[in-house]
Structure formats: C-alpha cells, structure tokens
Amino acid sequence: MTHRLGRLAGAGLAALCALSLTLALPPHATPAASAASGGGTLTYIKDHDVWIARGDGTGARPLTTDGSAGLPYRAPSQSDTGIVAAVRYQNLVVMDQQGRVLAEIDPPRLPSSLGGTMDGSPVDAAISPDGALIAYTFAEHSCTNGCAWRTATGYVSTTGAGTPATYGTSFYADPSWVTGRRTLQSGGYGHHVMVHDIGSPTQQHWFDDGDIWYPSEDFGNVEVSPDGTLLAGVRGYGDDRDILTYRVDGNIRSGTLPGLPADACRLDGEASDKITDPTWSPDSTTLAFGAADGVWTFADNKLGCTGELRLLLPGASEPDWSAAPLSPPAPGGQGGPGGPAGPQTGDAAALTAVKPPKARGTAKVGTVLRATTGAWSGSVTKVRYQWLRNGRPIKKATKARYRVTRADRGRRLSVRVTVQGGASTGVSVSKAKKVR
Secondary structure (H helix, E strand, O other), X not given: OEEEEEEEEOOEOHHHHHHOEEEEOOOOOOOOOOOOOOOOEEEEEEOOEEEEEEOOOOOOEEOOOOOOOOOOEEEEEEOOOOOEEEEEOOEEEEEOXXXXXXXXXXXXXXXXXXXXXXXXXXXXXEEOOOXXXXXXXXXXXXXXXXXXXXEEEEEEEOOOOOOHHHHOOEOOEEEEEEEOOEEEEEOOOOXXXXXXXXOOOOOEEEXXXXXXXOOOOOEEXXXXXXXXXXXXXXXXXXXXXXXXXXXXXXXXXOOOOOOOOEEEEEEEEOHHHOOEEEEEOOOOOEEEEEEOOEEXXXXXXXXXXXXXXXXXXXXXXXXXXXXXXXXXXXXXXXXXXXXXXXXXXXXXXXOOEXXXXXXXXXXXXXXXXXXXOOEEOOOOOEEEEEEEEOOEEOXXXXXXXXXXXXXXXXXXXXXXXXEEEOOEEEXXXXXXXXXX
C-alpha cells in the first residue's frame, strides 16, 4: 500500500504535487513497537466483534465474542468514562471495558425529510465524551420525489431514556462529538460540515469542500481533535477517498462558529485503501483511521505534515479513540453480551455480579416473569428492579415480577438489577427474552 503525504496550501491542489512525499509501506506490515501512542484507548471492529486496545496497540482484547458475518457488531465508540457503545442489528449495545452489557437499546424512530419517520438498523452511532448520550443515524433509499439515500440523526440516553424531540434531530449523518453538547454531522453538497447543539431545533452550516477547493468533491465523516484545534475528514467518493486534516481557525467547541479552516495535510491512498473513520488521540497529536488492511496512525505533530504512517492494528476497522485508560479484563473471562454488567471503569468500591440476574418464566403475553437477584461480590442490603423492553425502561415496571403485555409482543424483555451494600453499588442486566 502506498500513501502520499502532502501539504495543501491556498494555491490549490497543484501545490500537492510539488510538496508531496511518497511512502511505500508493505501490504501486511506489523505494528511498530515505537509507534506513537497518543494515550487513551482505541475501540474497533475485528472479526465482526468489538475490540479494545491502548493507544499504542498493546493490550488488545475482544469485548464481545458473539459477532458473526450474519450478525456483526458495527460502529463502536467509547466515552472518556470508559463506557462503550456499538450497533448490532437494530439495537445500540452499551457495555463497559470488560464487555459486560449495561443496556440494549432499540433507538426511537426519527423524522424523515419526506414527512414520515425512519427506523431500522442504525448505520452509525457515537457515544458522547461524558457517556450520557448516543448519537445515531438511520438511512433509507427512497424514490419519492427522486431516488436518493435519505438520512436522519438523533440522540438517545445511554439508559434508553428520552425522545428525539428531547435533544433535537437532523437530516444529516456521520455524527461525531465536539463536546458533550455539540456534534458535527455531514450531508451532501451545501451541507458538508454541519454543527448541531443538543436541544437546538436547527443545525448550523460551517463549510463545504467547495468553499476551499475547486472543483468541489464530497467531504464528510469529520471529527475535531479533543483540544478543538484540528479537524479531519474524508474527501472523495467511493473507494477513491483521501483524508484531509485542517487547522481550526477559532473556537469550535461553543458559541458562534469559526471561519473556514486553514491549511491541510492530505493522506492520499490508492483506490484499494478504502480509508475512512478518522479519529484523534486524546492529546490531539495523532490521527488513527481505517483502511482495507487495518487501522493506521499518523503522528501529525500539529499539521507539520512530516509525521509517520504506521499500521497499528492489522485486520481492524472502524476505530474510535477515547481518553479512557485501559482497565484490567474481567476476572475469569467474564463479560460479553448478556453477561454480568459491572460498574464504570475506575469504581473500585463497586459490587460486581458473580452470577448475573435472570428473568425466569415463559416470555408470552399474559404470563408473569420473575427476576432473580443474581450473586454479587459482596454483601447486598438493598435491591432495585427495572424491566426493560428492547433495552429501554418500561414505565412503572420496577418490581421483581412483571406481567407480559401486548406491547411486548415481538420485543425483547430483560431486567436490570441495581444492588447496594453499604457505600458500594452494582448493576447487572439479565439476558433478554423475545416475547412470542
């Protein structure tokens, strides 16, 4: 695989030819031990499952083990508190760094640009830095008023609470978080880089590729560095795509939008590279991105355009970088979807589920399901129950027994058990049952 690094100046694309540097990299390179880490952890997809590793590629391990070609995990992301979210079929799966499921959420329908609503399997998702919200996107192909792909993005709490109207929605895609209250999204020409503040009914247009380059190409899949000074995005169509990095000229984190970004480095790959999903390290010095052969990093050194490209995670895809440190794996290999749900990383005093709770009984309309408490790592003095329908809390269903209703037909029921013992608490979710 060949990558070309160049600095794009105001003179346009012609400057690239004069200033570019060509690097020939072996197609199956292994990670270099001296690769810049950038700190934190990377979540990514490998062999259809969600994986996690330190920023330098060490400590890699799977968080899920039940992914398959027919039912893969997609679009993983991680908050700075160590909570991971990923898409699986129609659900958003929320888990900790041990792979223990905290919630399975069937996200609400979103308004369509045609006046109806959109639903189905999210095509993208991103958890907020504080772990409170997940931005998700639906897409559908419609031939009403001309054939085209239409998208919609909304937000849902990581507990499943809230409605699209609570946080605001858009007709754009590829959400990424600038702060816990602001996202970037992408659309077609005239809407390449859009900004949305949570709760606002409208989005702000920042800039298009055509505002900087001629002729204009598609530009999107954008992400701002954690310190707000750099921007990366994917330029081009289909497999013929490049990644551009820009310097943000002003404050993008809040308030009025800054002007057009300045300068750019271009990571220009061959058509087979299929580069996508740029994501910044917590210290804002290194960029990771997906390619056909794995996840690569580029130590940009604040747009010096002289950094080094390295294949960090062969066979990986869809990377997302978080400031959360890597916690130890679950004792005895516990975890994975349906396994015991533990506390957030770093909560040393929390109780952990040695044996997860269960929803006993037949999941059929009219029958009663009974929750077991499970077994815990310490003494339990108080227990609370919350029944979930497709990962979302059911109103007033907070007792150990739950009678299955018609509204549950075809849905998946589980129970979330919260325990307390002294100053310690713990949370675990039972394996879901589909209602017949």
